[in-house]
Amino acid sequence: MHHSGEDDVDGLRERKRADSRARVVDVAFGLFAERGYDEVTVAEVCTAAGIAPRTFFRYFPTKDDVLTEPARVLADRVQAELAATPARVSDTAALHAALLVVGAELVADDQRAAGLFRVLRQAPAARAHPLMRLGDRERVVAAALVDRTGGTVDWRVRLTVARSTAAFRVWLDDLVDGAVEGDPMAHLREVLDAS
Structure with missing residues (x-):
């Protein structure tokens, strides 16, 4: 004990x-x-x-695994946020809320985040690593999403996750490229709402 x-x-x-x-x-x-x-x-x-x-x-285990650490940390954070979200919250609202929390953390340390993601863009080993395979990451998030309700992962859940994570990636690219005008969190909300 x-x-x-x-x-x-x-x-x-x-x-x-x-x-x-x-x-x-x-x-x-x-x-x-x-x-x-x-x-x-x-x-x-x-x-x-x-x-x-x-x-x-x-x-x-390898040098390549260092490259995937930022993505792993982000995915773990999204999963933790989803696990803490009540089942009564819709999948889309739960996922957007989790992505907003992660986005706020990236904005709070935007110079570090931008540096990490610039390196990832330039490293072929990062793109080849299994952790960076988007479909696999989306399935993990979809599973975390339905774990809240006891549901099952179907194409609707997977589509919700794919659309939201694509919107988040667009926002993250804008953040890293310095293309966000005004409040980055307002921009993230706008991008997520458009998904």
Whole structure:
């Protein structure tokens, strides 16, 4: 049986691990932006991050997996938001609310987000990685969406997810390219509403 003190220690340990992973991603993406993904070795990332290669490989099985970390974090965040949304909320409203939360987090740290996504655009390894396959990610989000209601994933749910995630990608491209005029969150709401 876990005691609350042990839970606190486990929670702290998990937060420290997540912070350390995020720091490694930031360092790696900084190097990738400077020199290009293919020109940076895992050893160089480890040296710049002040970690041992063993630690790197505990977090990321391969260098390619570092590239997919931002997408994984975003997908996990969307799933967590959906899990916390009551079943009475429509699928579209639940999904849009989750994407607005994620969008607000990206806007709050827009320079970092823009840098991460610029690197992803330039790295062929990111596009080839299984985590970046859009259809697969959309199926995971669709499953999280219907888990709230006990429903099943059908073409309607998949279409809702595909339209909303396409709208989010359009908004994210605008954000990364500096093409958002005015309030980025108002722009996200407008794009989502148009989907």
